[in-house]
Amino acid sequence: MxxxxxxxxxxxxxxxxxxxxxxxxxxxxxxxxxxxxxxxxxxxxxxxxxxxxxxxxxxxxxxxxxxxxxxxxxxxxxxxxxxxxxDIDTARAEAARERAEKRLAEGGENIDHARAEAALQRAMMRLQIANLR
Amino acid sequence: MPSLKDVKMKIVGVGKTKQITKAMNMVASAKLRGAQARIERFRPYAGKYRDVLAELASKVEGTSHPLLAEHEEKKNCAIVLVTSDRGLCGSFNGNIIAAALKLARQKQDEGMKVRFACVGRKGRDAAAKNGYELLTSYGDRMGSLDFALASSVAQEVIHGYETLELDEVWLVYGEFVSMGHQPPRSLRLLPLATPEAEEAEGEAAGARCEYVYEPQEEQLLAELLPRYVKVQVYRGLLDTSASEHAARMAAMDNATRNCNEMINTLTLLYNKTRQASITSELIDIVGGAEALNG
Missing domain, CATH: 2.60.15.10 (F0F1 ATP synthase delta/epsilon subunit, N-terminal)
Known part of the structure; x- marks a missing residue:
């Protein structure tokens, strides 16, 4: 093959x-x-x-x-x-997720919002993949 | 004639300086190895990026992507100046800064307002001292470079360009050519010049014709272009960091050699002074004895 x-x-x-x-x-x-x-x-x-x-x-x-x-x-x-x-650092991803969630909860200008959301998505994805190993 | 003690102290002092310069040389050489390895690892990425973008750009003729388009009225120019954070590396920073200032004056002559975005403390200080407005500055980051830094710098200028606050963006950095040669280089970041397809003429061109693009070419290009700016900024950062260490190595090597030279002359002086004092003491003794005998 x-x-x-x-x-x-x-x-x-x-x-x-x-x-x-x-x-x-x-x-x-x-x-x-x-x-x-x-x-x-x-x-x-x-x-x-x-x-x-x-x-x-x-x-x-x-x-x-x-x-x-x-x-x-x-x-x-x-x-x-x-x-x-x-190789995913779960502790770091977890911390990133909390940070992003906090930022989203606080609210702010629009540009930060998009960035925080992307960061949150990345962190969640990392954690999800880390669980697959 | 200086006293024996003064010369001795001077020799000890120069010896200590030499220890420091030698240590700095070794630290720089270790760091240079790391920086060079990073450039080496980055090269496949940058090379592939170039190829893909060149290929894509040749497919999409005459696009009007905002990052490619020249602004009709040019009023604002930004210079991304990448220097090191610390000195003691010869004329390295001086050269980059001189190149950037020259470019800035040239742009001012063309009637543009020039602002600086600086990575590295030396460049920031120089830009501020010469009275240029700073867009952003990142100090103390050359030691811990990562793509995120390049990303945020690039994001900043891209945003400025898209909102028409900036009409031209240049990158000035220290190119790493070889251990002994790190010339400053200026590169126009925006409007973006798409990379020329280098070897696409030959057999590769035929093979690449039936590519499937997902999503459409234009959208894909819109996706890739901003990232290409980041790639270029990152390259500038990596190059500057490697050049800085190479320049420091050379400077410290020189300093160590000068120290050796100085120690040699001082030792000679020390011996002469010692000999002179012994001679004068002897003359004293002999003179005294003669007087008693006489």
């Missing part, structure tokens, strides 16, 4: 570089799966969970602010932040 080369890259490091059987990405238009020999595709991704299976074992990766590029059996995911489930 042929495999797919998955690269998850953030500005600070390469998070995942592996031969995988299948990947499911959180696209902005909905989740999509990428199998080997997928047609060339460029898609924006939303904050969410990227899932890939390697020899039948699934791994979950937190992704925020990125896009996926499928080309020639290589799937490159560029993200502003990405963490494999096992």
């Amino acid at each position: 042929s495999t797919l080369q998955l690269e998850v890259v953030t500005p600070d490091k390469t998070v995942v570089s592996a031969e995988v059987d299948m990947t499911v990405c959180p696209g902005v238009m909905g989740e999509f799966g990428v199998l080997p020999h997928h047609v060339s595709l460029l898609s924006a991704l939303k904050t969410g969970c990227l899932r890939y299976t390697q020899n039948g074992t699934p791994t979950h990766v937190f992704i925020s602010g990125g896009f996926a590029d499928v080309n020639n059996k290589v799937l490159t995911v560029l993200a502003e932040s990405a963490e494999v489930a096992a």
Whole structure:
């Protein structure tokens, strides 16, 4: 069975570089799966969970602010932040969630509101993925 | 002739300075290694970003995305100045600041009002001293760089550009070319120049033709362009941080060498002074003995 080369890259490091059987990405238009020999595709991704299976074992990766590029059996995911489930710092995510919730509860100018909401969403997603490991 | 004690004290003092400069050199070299590794890790990301954006931009001909469009009336210019927080790194900060001020004057001559957004204390101080208005400044952050910092700087100028408060944005930073060469570089951030497709002419062009885009090209471009600004700012930050350490290493290496030189001359002086005092004492003794004998 042929495999797919998955690269998850953030500005600070390469998070995942592996031969995988299948990947499911959180696209902005909905989740999509990428199998080997997928047609060339460029898609924006939303904050969410990227899932890939390697020899039948699934791994979950937190992704925020990125896009996926499928080309020639290589799937490159560029993200502003990405963490494999096992590496997620739950304490930090929990703290971030509380902070964001507090900020939303207090209310304020509009710009802060959007940012706090995005932060809250990221924190929740991190916690959710951390629970999957 | 200075006294023996004075020379001795001076030698000890220079020796202590040398210890400090040597330690700073070693700290800088350790930090440089870290900074270089970060640039190395960032390169695949930046490179891929460039490729994708170049490809996308060539697909979407003649878009009118706000970040790409030139403003008709140019009145306000912002310069993002990236310097280090601390001195003792030779002429590194001075060069960057000089380049930024030159650019600022040039923009003023073109009739624009220039404001500064500074990362690093040295740049902030210089901009304030020269009477420029500061948009924002981030001090003491060069030691703990992350993408979030680049993100917030970029967000600020993008917001300014979109609300027409800024008509042009430049980035001035210290490019890391090699260990011995860190020239200042100015780069126009906004309006954004889309990266040229470099090798897309060859076989890659054919293979990339049947791309599926999700969402539509224009929307995707709108999504990616602001992030490209962040990528460029982040690159400026990383480069400056690596350059700073390289410049400091060189400066401290020089200082250590100068200390050695100084210690050598001082030791020579010390020996001479000691010899002189011994000689004069001997003359005293011999003179005294002669007087008694006589």
